[in-house]
Amino acid sequence: MIAEAGHYALVLALALALIQSTLPILGARWRDPALMNIARSSALAQLLFVALSFAALVTLHVTSDFSVVNVYENSHSLKPLLYKITGVWGNHEGSMLLWVSILALFGAMVAAFGNNLPLSLRAHVLAVQAWIASAFYLFILITSNPFLRIANPPIEGRDLNPVLQDIGLAVHPPMLYLGYVGFSISFSFAVAALIEGRIDAAWARWVRPWTLVAWIFLTLGIAMGSYWAYYELGWGGWWFWDPVENASLMPWLAGTALLHSALVMEKRNALKVWTILLSILTFSLSLLGTFLVRSGVLTSVHAFATDPTRGVFILLILCIFIGGGLSLYALRASTLKQGGLFAPISREGALVLNNLFLTTACATVFVGTLYPLALEVLTGDKISVGAPFFNLTFGPLFLPLMIAVPFGPLLAWKRGDLLGAAQRLMAAGALALVAIAVVWAWARGGSALAPLAIGLGVFVIAGALTDLIERTGLMRVPFRSAMHRARGLPRSNWGTMFAHAGVGVALIGIVCETTWNSEYIGSMKADATAKVAGYELTLEGLTQRQGPNYSEMLARFAVRLDGRLLDVMTPSKRNYPARASSTTEAALLSRGASQLYISLGDTAADGAIAVRIYYKPLVLLIWFGPVLMAFGGMLSLSDRRLRVGAPRPAKVPRALQAAE
Amino acid sequence: MTRKKRRLSLIGGALAVLAVAVALILNALRDSIVFFSTPAMVAEVHIPPGKRFRLGGMVEPGSLVRGDNLAVRFEVADGSAKLPVAYRGILPDLFREGQGVVAEGALDPSGVFEADTVLAKHDETYMPKEVADALKKQGHWKDDYSKKPADRAGAQAAVHAVQDGQGVSQ
Numbered sequence: 001m002i003a004e005a006g007h008y009a010l011v012l013a014l015a016l017a018l019i020q021s022t023l024p025i026l027g028a029r030w031r032d033p034a035l036m037n038i039a040r041s042s043a044l045a046q047l048l049f050v051a052l053s054f055a056a057l058v059t060l061h062v063t064s065d066f067s068v069v070n071v072y073e074n075s076h077s078l079k080p081l082l083y084k085i086t087g088v089w090g091n092h093e094g095s096m097l098l099w100v101s102i103l104a105l106f107g108a109m110v111a112a113f114g115n116n117l118p119l120s121l122r123a124h125v126l127a128v129q130a131w132i133a134s135a136f137y138l139f140i141l142i143t144s145n146p147f148l149r150i151a152n153p154p155i156e157g158r159d160l161n162p163v164l165q166d167i168g169l170a171v172h173p174p175m176l177y178l179g180y181v182g183f184s185i186s187f188s189f190a191v192a193a194l195i196e197g198r199i200d201a202a203w204a205r206w207v208r209p210w211t212l213v214a215w216i217f218l219t220l221g222i223a224m225g226s227y228w229a230y231y232e233l234g235w236g237g238w239w240f241w242d243p244v245e246n247a248s249l250m251p252w253l254a255g256t257a258l259l260h261s262a263l264v265m266e267k268r269n270a271l272k273v274w275t276i277l278l279s280i281l282t283f284s285l286s287l288l289g290t291f292l293v294r295s296g297v298l299t300s301v302h303a304f305a306t307d308p309t310r311g312v313f314i315l316l317i318l319c320i321f322i323g324g325g326l327s328l329y330a331l332r333a334s335t336l337k338q339g340g341l342f343a344p345i346s347r348e349g350a351l352v353l354n355n356l357f358l359t360t361a362c363a364t365v366f367v368g369t370l371y372p373l374a375l376e377v378l379t380g381d382k383i384s385v386g387a388p389f390f391n392l393t394f395g396p397l398f399l400p401l402m403i404a405v406p407f408g409p410l411l412a413w414k415r416g417d418l419l420g421a422a423q424r425l426m427a428a429g430a431l432a433l434v435a436i437a438v439v440w441a442w443a444r445g446g447s448a449l450a451p452l453a454i455g456l457g458v459f460v461i462a463g464a465l466t467d468l469i470e471r472t473g474l475m476r477v478p479f480r481s482a483m484h485r486a487r488g489l490p491r492s493n494w495g496t497m498f499a500h501a502g503v504g505v506a507l508i509g510i511v512c513e514t515t516w517n518s519e520y521i522g523s524m525k526a527d528a529t530a531k532v533a534g535y536e537l538t539l540e541g542l543t544q545r546q547g548p549n550y551s552e553m554l555a556r557f558a559v560r561l562d563g564r565l566l567d568v569m570t571p572s573k574r575n576y577p578a579r580a581s582s583t584t585e586a587a588l589l590s591r592g593a594s595q596l597y598i599s600l601g602d603t604a605a606d607g608a609i610a611v612r613i614y615y616k617p618l619v620l621l622i623w624f625g626p627v628l629m630a631f632g633g634m635l636s637l638s639d640r641r642l643r644v645g646a647p648r649p650a651k652v653p654r655a656l657q658a659a660e
Numbered sequence: 661m662t663r664k665k666r667r668l669s670l671i672g673g674a675l676a677v678l679a680v681a682v683a684l685i686l687n688a689l690r691d692s693i694v695f696f697s698t699p700a701m702v703a704e705v706h707i708p709p710g711k712r713f714r715l716g717g718m719v720e721p722g723s724l725v726r727g728d729n730l731a732v733r734f735e736v737a738d739g740s741a742k743l744p745v746a747y748r749g750i751l752p753d754l755f756r757e758g759q760g761v762v763a764e765g766a767l768d769p770s771g772v773f774e775a776d777t778v779l780a781k782h783d784e785t786y787m788p789k790e791v792a793d794a795l796k797k798q799g800h801w802k803d804d805y806s807k808k809p810a811d812r813a814g815a816q817a818a819v820h821a822v823q824d825g826q827g828v829s830q
Contacts (some may be wrong), residue, residue, distance in 0.1 A: 232755075344669055356674055360681045367685055372693075381695065384714055384764075388692035393684040397677075520747055523730055573753075582753045601730075601750030610730055610750045 003068050006056025007147040010097075013104070014137035016042045021131035024123035027099035028196075036119050039113040039126035043084060046133065047108035054088075054101045057146050061088050067153035070146040076159035076578050078549040086170040087160040092294065093146035095173060100136045101292070102174075102181045106135065109209075110185060117206060124192035125185075132184055135317045143310045159549065168228030175221030176248055180216025180286040183255055187283030190276045191325060194332040204266035204275065209637060211262060211279075215255045216633040219324075222248050223626035234584035234599040236614045238513075238622060241390045246369040247289030254282040255364035257355045264351050268341045268413060271352070273333050278355070280325040284318075285362070291318050297373060346416040350408035357401040364393040402456055404506065405500050406463020409493075410470065424470060427463035444563040446515035453511040460504030464497045492639040499632030506625025509593070512618035519615070523601075523608040533615035535596060536560040538567070542609065550574045552585075555600055555609060559589060571598040593620040694764060702767075709767045715743065715775070716762045724757055728746040736761060736773070747775040 020042040057070070061084050066072040074091045075084055087100040107129040114122045119315025140146070189207045193199040225248070230238040239245060258278040264271045291297075295311030342348040368385045375381050406428060410421040436455035443451060469475060471489055474482045518533045529538045540556040557569045571587035586599040594617045601610025696714045697707070707713060715736055723735035731748045734757075745763055755761065755778065763775035 341663060341666065344666070344673075352670065353673075356677050360677050364681055364685055368688075371689070382714075383693045383695050385689075387692050389688045392688035392692060393681070396684055397681060521730060584753055599750075604726065612750055 002056050002059050003065070003147040003149060006053045006060070007145065009049045009053040009056065010137065010141060010147075013046050013053065013100075014134060014141065016046045016049065017130045017133040019139060020046065021126065021127050021134055024127045025195075028120040028123045030122075032290075033119060036123035039123045039130075039349065040114075043111035043126050043129070046130075047104040050097075050101045050104040054097055054378065057094060057097060058085060058088050058419070060147075061085065061094075066155070066157050067149050068146075069148045069150055072150060072154055072157045074160050075157040076549055077156060079160065079165070080548055082167070082170065083160060083165045087164070089173050090160050090164040090169050092138070095146045095177075096136070096140050096144050096294065098135060099144055099177055099181060100140065102177045103129070103133050103136065103184060105225065106182060106185050111499060112189075116205075121189075121192055121196060122494045123202075124195050125188045128188035128191045129184065132188075132321065135320070139313050139317065140308075143183075143313050152622065156578070159576060161578040162550070162574065162579065162581055162583045163232060165576075165583075166228065166232050168224065168232060172221060172225045172228050175217050175224055177221075179214050179216075179218025179221050179255075180248070180251060182210065182217060182389065183251060183279075183283045183286050185210040185214070186258065186279040187321075187325065190279035191328060193276060193336075195327045197332060197335050199272050199276065199336050201266050201269045204262045207275075207279065208262045208266060210257070211258055211282075212633055212637050215252070215259055216630045216637070218252050218255060219626050219630045220254075220635065222249050222252060223623045223630075227623050231586050231597075232583075233589060234586050235612070236517075236519075236586075236597050236599070236616065238619075241368070241385075241387050243369050244293055246365050247292045250362050250365055250369070251282055251285040251289060253358050253365065254278060254285050257358040258282050258364070259349045260354050260358075264348050266342045268342065268348055270342060270348055272336050276333065276336070277329060278359075280322075280329055281359075284322040285366075287318050287321060290629065292317060292369070296309065297415075303513060340414075343415045345418045347411045347413045349416065350404060350411050353404055354401065354408065357397055357404075360395040361394055361401070364369040365390065378454070399456070402460055402503065405460050405503060406466065408463075409467040409496055409500070425463055425466055426460075428459055428466050431462045432456065432459035443516065448513050450515040454508055457504040457508035457511065460507065461501045464500040464504070467500075468493070468497045490639055492636045495632040495634070495636030495639070497632065498635060499629045502625045502628030502630075502632060504625070505621050505628055506623075508626060509621025509623075513616050513622060516617045517614060520611070520613040522611060523604060524611045525606075530611065530613055532596070532613050533617075534561065535566075535615065537598070537613060539609070539611070540568075542603075545572075547574065550576045551579065553600075553603075555598075555611075557587070557598060559596065569596065569598055571600050573600045590620065593618045593624070595619050696762075699736055699743040700738050702743055702773075703741045707767060709769045712764065712766045714762055714764045715745070716760070716774055717743075719755070719757045719759060719761050721757045736763065743773050744771075744801040745773045745775050747778055749778075751778055 020039055024036050025439065027033070027038065060068050060071050061075050062081065064071065064075055064077045064084070066075075070091065070093050074087050074094070087094075089095040107126060110117075110122070110125060114125070117125070137293065169651045176660060186207050189203065189210070193203055219490040222245075225245070226238045229240070230236065233445035258275065261271050261275045261278055265275045291311075291314045295314050297311060368389050372383050372385050375383060407418070407421050410416075410424055411418070435458040436451045439451035439454050468486075468489075471488045471493060472482045474486075477485075520530045520532045522530065524530060524539045526539055526541050529536050532539075536559070538558045538560070540558055543554050543556070545552045545554055552572045552574045554570050554572045557564045559569055559573070561656055567589055569587040569589050572585045574585060575582045584599045586597055586603075589596040594615065597614040597616060599612050601612065694712050694714055696716060698717050699706075699715070702715070717736040717738040720735035720737045720742060723733075725733045727733065729748070730750065731746070732751065733744060733746050735742045735744050737743075745765075746768075747763065747765075762779040763773065764777040764779070765773055765775035768774050
């Protein structure tokens with residue numbers, strides 16, 4: 001009954017989406033406010049029905065109703081409640097349902113909070129949003145229905161892939177989808193602006209908060225996923241340039257560029273056409289990511305589905321929306337008016353530079369991700385493009401960008417003073433040189449480039465602080481009045497500072513981890529001791545334990561530093577009988593921002609166990625950086641300017657402009 | 661500065677960055693891509709020792725030998741040829757005899773494949789895509805290697821890569 005109700009609710013949501021995708025557009029054509037307002041109520045109703053559908057699937061998973069194929073294949077009655085719930089989106093059908101739920105949520109939010117939007121713009125935005133929604137509802141209903149029943153229900157389910165039975169699954173996919181799907185809003189706004197043939201600074205002011213929300217979630221989602229892979233997969237890596245990871249990195253890079261170009265558009269009314277294009281490209285890359293992950297064209301850590309009909313269907317959606325969006329852009333972009341002028345050396349110029357490097361870096365990731373697929377289709381050759389490719393392309397492009405980051409906020413709008421900015425960055429530069437010298441003197445081994453890269457990270461952080469010091473006048477005016485000024489600064493300035501500093505923090509973490517990572521791999525018997533980076537780890541013994549749906553072998557390691565007992569670490573190896581598969585649960589011990597990491601291998605006949613131990617210096621900075629970036633984004637979002645929204649249009653009802 | 665000049669300088673800058681990017685990509689594609697091969701393809705085409713490639717196939721049942729200090733040797737077969745593989749490190753959770761495997765490394769002068777990375781699958785019904793395709797092409801594909809089509813929707817495949825010290829430091 002519940003399954004049928006959920007299915008039916010989804011069909012109703014599709015019907016609502018079809019109404020929402022047509023009537024408001026007609027309403028805008030005929031200047032009929034009643035028809036345009038349908039968009040608002042149908043967007044809200046759509047959310048209601050999708051939420052009902054999603055709730056139905058959650059209920060089925062929680063109650064372990066194995067007469068539903070999706071539950072049978074991905075759940076087990078003994079699975080802990082948390083994983084029964086997260087298992088809903090740990091599979092293809094459920095994750096697509098989550099995707100459309102989030103899409104409906106964003107649509108409903110525009111409907112609910114978009115009261116200050118011009119009526120026709122809102123109608124167009126919500127209609128475009130409904131086009132996307134309709135396509136994906138059809139996709140779910142036709143190719144990936146999560147509510148299908150089995151004729152003869154089995155007694156027990158096949159359990160969720162053990163790797164996915166982790167708290168990471170509760171957080172990572174929803175975060176990532178909030179980011180991916182959030183960019184649909186800027187896409188809809190861009191397409192609506194092209195349809196209306198009108199775009200202004202107010203448009204950017206509406207788009208920027210939505211882009212920012214999506215960007216914050218995507219940043220956190222990627223960081224979370226990286227940390228999850230790091231501790232769950234058991235080999236201590238945090239980024240593999242795996243196509244699925246690249247699929248989320250590409251919209252992030254484009255989205256970051258969009259965030260910055262929308263700023264130019266909002267403040268200076270320039271770069272309009274480019275901002276529209278970026279909005280379309282960012283969401284296109286999100287769709288591409290969905291295609292890569294959901295169609296099964298890749299085989300990698302996260303790709304679950306392997307059904308070609310789905311691939312073709314998503315490819316069709318991809319072609320229609322990307323092709324349609326870009327064609328509309330090609331047709332209509334020239335009608336948009338040009339914006340303000342600026343000199344190459346100016347805040348705008350710096351933001352253009354940022355966009356140039358971010359999109360080019362994004363393009364290299366695109367090539368590296370899709371080239372093997374294209375080559376296989378064209379020639380049948382199978383190649384793998386791994387980390388070396390990306391280190392050689394992405395790295396050199398990111399380097400000049402990093403050097404430029406501190407200069408941007410110090411340059412004035414319209415016409416900037418590069419020399420003046422450089423002078424104000426002298427202190428930051430000096431700090432970076434000191435850092436390079438110190439690291440050079442201390443570090444043993446590793447690449448000669450590592451100290452330089454750390455110096456660059458310090459420069460970025462110090463540069464971000466310089467901007468703040470300049471704005472508050474900390475060194476020039478009395479401390480008290482500087483504090484007063486700091487409180488008065490717009491939150492977006494603080495946001496910029498945190499976000500830029502986060503980039504530097506992450507860079508330092510990445511460099512330290514990859515350069516000075518030490519490891520021990522060997523087989524250990526009880527009471528054996530391994531030495532890693534000055535720490536002594538003694539295997540005290542192995543014990544067996546029974547979990548709810550698995551059995552587990554725990555190893556106890558006593559960790560000593562200079563003979564003093566610090567802590568006990570217990571990595572384990574779990575065996576899940578329902579799938580006859582096992583997972584490695586790594587044990588982590590944080591020492592400041594550094595971590596000790598133990599994961600277990602096979603047990604030999606003589607009782608010795610294979611052990612892999614890492615000491616990863618400053619590894620936590622890799623994820624602390626993105627968290628800082630997201631925090632900066634949140635500060636920006638809470639800025640009064642965005643909170644208040646665009647100034648209301650003049651009382652005179654704005655006459656709708658004809659399409660041309 | 662006029663609008664036209666500004667636009668030209670923008671386009672010029674963009675082209676310069678793009679040119680650099682294209683040069684970087686071409687350079688990287690020449691040096692850092694890795695081809696995929698099966699034992700039969702290795703037997704046919706002479707691959708010079710030291711050239712990195714990915715080897716895929718089935719782990720030959722009964723061929724796994726564990727040595728001292730985490731050294732392992734096993735044979736990878738694809739139905740028509742076999743190739744001995746040497747690896748030092750911890751094998752992935754789901755590495756098993758008779759199942760699909762992908763290893764990355766290079767041949768040594770004696771013809772043994774020295775792997776520094778071994779990838780195996782997470783689901784006993786799943787086979788790495790390259791291996792399945794290669795076996796199909798050579799006519800050694802058996803239906804029981806893959807899931808029954810009805811089950812395929814639930815296939816939750818995940819490739820598990822394991823890198824040992826060599827893999828990380830290279």
